[in-house]
Amino acid sequence: MNEQKVALITGANKGLGYETARQLGKQNIKVLIGARDETRGREAAEKLLAEGCDAEFILLDVGDEKTHEAAAKYVAENYGKLDILVNNAGIVLESLSGTPSDVSLETLRKTFDTNFFGVIAVTKAFLPLIKKSEGGRIVNVSSGLGSLAQNSDANCDYAAVKPLAYNSSKTALNAFTVILAHELKEANIKVNSADPGYTATDLNGNQGTKTVEQGASVITDLATLPNDGATGGYFDDEGVVPW
């Protein structure tokens, strides 16, 4: 068995995924840079290699199950296990200040395809390999915008930010976290949702108030939890986020 931990991060060619890969790579974890575009993925892996991280590009389009199968086969043949899966890839297709009742069903479906169904499909493809790890970790990159508690709190800082498709896709993702964590509770596989906070990336036109280093820190922490760490939880860099 390969002693070095192996992590796969989806959507790792930029933003929070890239920074999470960098932080994990700095901990001597092999980082597989999941990206749907070969050029962007290879460039990201090369940049990380130049920084001293053991990084490798792997083609993975969250919406294309053939790439999940091929990637899982590659990981099985070359590493025999997967220790960490970071389901980071995500999209927002509507205006953050839009009116929920105006969101089209097409936008809802496309958003859920990536942010929810895609995460489940990727996780299912890699679960047999995660079960071969001595202590698997799955981090679903959610958002505070997926919290029903925060959505229903008029005093929340982001009370006015209600893009229906995005927020509800992250709420559904949180449900996946809780339910999968329950299934895996005896398997030493921890499943948690991370809320990186409002982080400057292309997702929000780089308007976020946190740096990617700050935003990715909770994802990295959940990806490297000790064996007595939490599972089935929802965390930001200050602690527990209310569901």
Ligand SMILES: NC(=O)c1ccc[n+]([C@@H]2O[C@H](COP(=O)([O-])OP(=O)(O)OC[C@H]3O[C@@H](n4cnc5c(N)ncnc54)[C@H](OP(=O)(O)O)[C@@H]3O)[C@@H](O)[C@H]2O)c1
């Ligand atoms: N930034 C924030 O303030 C914030 C706050 C809370 C949660 N989040 C969450 O953090 C995660 C990362 O977002 P980010 O802010 O880093 O955004 P970003 O810079 O736009 O990065 C998104 C990444 O996801 C990838 N992606 C999108 N669809 C994909 C698909 N079908 N298959 C594979 N990769 C795909 C993108 O690849 P391409 O380059 O090919 O498009 C890109 O690498 C998302 O889940 C987001 O919801 C972000």
